[in-house]
Amino acid sequence: MKFKLHIRQTLEKLLAQEDTDGDKKITIDDKGPKSFTIEAENGNAVTIEGTYHLSNLLQELALAKKNNTEFAEINITEITENPVERISRKIKNLYWNGLTRTIDAVGVKKILEDDKIENAVSYLYVPFGDEIVFDYFKKLEVENSTLKVIQLPKNITPEYVLSLNEKPGILALALQIKNNQISGVPFVVPGGRFNEMYGWDSYFIAQGLLIDDKIDLALGIAENFKYQIDHYGKILNANRSYYLTRTQPPLYTSLIRAIIEKSNPEIFWVERHLKTAIKEYQTVWMEEGKRLTSNGLNRYKAEGIGIPFEVEEGHFDDILEQFAPKYNLSTREFEKKYLKREIVDTALDNYFTHDRSMRESGHDTSNRLVDICANLNTVAINSLLYKYETDIAFLIETLFNKEFHYDEHVSYSSDYWQTKALSRKEKINNLCWNEAKGIYFDYNFVTEEQHIFEAATTFYPLWAKISTPEQAEILVKKTLPKFKMKGGIAGSTKESIASLDKNSPTRQWDYPFGWAPHQMLLWEGLLHYNFIEETQEMVYRWLWLITRNAVDYNGTIPEKFDLEINSHKIFAEYGNVGTEFNYITEEGFGWMNASYQYGLTLLNDQFKQKLSELIDPDTLF
Template structure:
């Protein structure tokens, strides 16, 4: 497989940084020098707020005494932060969800085991812990905060993630729907729609540094949220309000630098999408770490390419993984923008199918026609470019500029990434798998998943490479478990449905056992050990945890838990 670097370090517009974020990055860099790397979380500093205006705060910061070598003493920095900066958790305040009840009517009717049911109710109660609203201070003086002033209450992931995140919200909504918290779920979507109305896409997270710094989103699942809420509530007014925003988001992912044209082996051309952040500097929430990683690169052009590819990997949600690297042992070889990813295009296929469904509900026939055709085109493209019959998987495709003419890449088998990733099976989640793939192909995909090495005793691993990155082996993440399980469960093949239930049991069990040991739900788990939290990456395992809670509740609603089935590790 010929893996190449991005073609130019200056491609794509860059949005200027806001003074507030520039200043907080400066505080972050100073804090690293003072406090050291151990236990240091750079995000904490760009999430802080100002107690006075930016001019007065910068002036005070510049007056902090410096030693001969220009460094700041710990007591002086502590004093400045205490006087001039607000804590990273002061911009959101707790709010009781309007539709929370301790045990909703009709809650998880398939869960018969009393231990599991008691635990599920505890997980359900965590929605109260994660519910917030934007502080009145943010609404009154937004220029002092990096948090964006969203109108409705929010559900945060937990721990260091104190703001709304895009794709996290989908699985939180699935859990909220299982908890019968329909108004809270609608509020979450309404917040995301407001971001799309304002910016043309849903931000990665609801912070100023996600708009003024590196323009990028996250896996596009907004349409799926609206479909799932409609299927529970029948709310056509919500559909009418949301459709224009969905059209904007679709345009964001299907225009400009996100679009790649590729010619298949038969000479037909197809358009597919890639992750591509419009940013070529360190990410503010991780500036000190990004700079340290880039320091080994020889020149500014390569550093800028790396920063863009790093932000693009964050846009994918897989930050970070050997999936994006030319050399899986070296994060500095991340080359996300040179990859056409299977999962992004599966998300977009589902978006197109969902938009057509929603438009049909409200009589927008021209939109139905447009997006039905778009979904058919993408389905053909995915089968031609990604599908590998020998492996029984859809495979990421690496772009090679030497095999390009007039902005059209020519497909070659050698550019498919032949490694097994959990993302190779995300098309299971769309109708591509459940409605058009024959039983023989379905069986091949099921066999491929079973034999891939990804399926472990406690769930599905993201990759087979143990690199120390958090989206690599042995970690399993809730969204991928849920999408693959749900796709298998919808199949017409009994073998696929049986496998879906088996994986669901493994995943529910490891969540339960970890909770009983620690009292926490984790953002990720080690799928080789039942009840073990995941690790790797640049921060410790986070608890809370929004999408983990949502996936467990959704799986328990779908599959239940029989009274006589053992819940403890074997």
């Protein structure tokens, strides 16, 4: 049934009655009657009742309003739609579009409007040697008076990157030619406030894109990964000037395999990307003394100088306050002199080396990694690199007849990569597995002992297929319950942060916060070891939380959840992206969207039905 409604009048009347807290949403926090009657021009009327249905009406009116028409037909079936189907449909048909960006003549407008940078001029940096891209953007500079295009030098040093903090900007990504027109290769940002492509977010986003048949967007992510490695030397934390010294968790080969399984690209495509993945593996991860340590395992080790540029003012006050008295300065005066390198303090520099490395890990921030990250062979990075080695071996064996010609001088056999993987697997299990506690810990190669902190990264070896069947049984039966909460697994156990000072900052990757990548890697890991019932339970718990939150809070799909209160209302650093919008979210949040779509492919029909009825998981499991 469709109702033709006067958009503005209906919207105003609905908000006046139901949005009692004035946040331009209809949620369970509002105290309206939760009953609203709409009338069509022909005299038909229908009463919409309940928070969920009323918020759906608000969302559909908001979408209709964007068409700049006075009247619109509102489909009642969309107002009363099953919440699981509605969320999934919105992700596929609306949210991915809202998160898609390009850096080109069309997309540059978004860059110029960027609210992260307050400079009067918007800087766009182009890599050394890519003259086609440089010429393209210099022409755009002529057309945009507030755009300044700068070509980076051949050798980018930490000192040079520090100097760019005076004029921070976006880094160019790949261009393509279609129908004789140059355009930017599209990418998908994590959330609506972002205009840059983030490293490990993009892999999880790509999983959702592939499920939703957005093949071109997933291919675009792969092309932009390749461009970053070829031109910036690494897959960047994100394509902003202040991230030039920092990479992200390596998931490129996992993306290559996912694309192959979904779209069966030409062998030339696989060859191009496999060569670049091997290049990244060798130059980013396997250079000894940097991210490769003497024991043969890896660490995160970002370069850079001083305070990470992206943090908000005051973020590091608890640290700076410890150093300022040493120089008889106030915290703000000390910070200013330290930023300008008028003061150089080795101990503080070391702290920020660990901090940038922690941000490189993707877990920004966690008490597990604060002031120690660069000293750790983390379970996460070594599981991911083991996956790289087995992925490369698999691709060479299955697609290149066990021998891959990397260049005119070098060929690799699949056995070569399998041997490397087996060596890494043995080291991970020797150094990181704690038999007594039944958990994987990071290994401190400086003190030569395990770093005791119970983190969700203990499940990465299940995803990478590192664990023995016996280890997997222990992880699932003994360790998983420590992390499991009503809405999924937390970033750490409560016990792991119990000894912290009560005034310590609340770190968003620790207990009680739940994140999509941890859930997705866990689900896949459980399936690898045939824990079917446990997979169903953990998928259900997470999807229930997303669905419950969206139903109660006007369709909100946030960056993360507080699993202690099962809410998107986060009281931790950086807040919660994806929760601030008027009337309707048109983006959701990238990896949260992906986790929903992925989870639905795993959940059986029985649990999908219970999910649509919002059955509490604690009554089921």
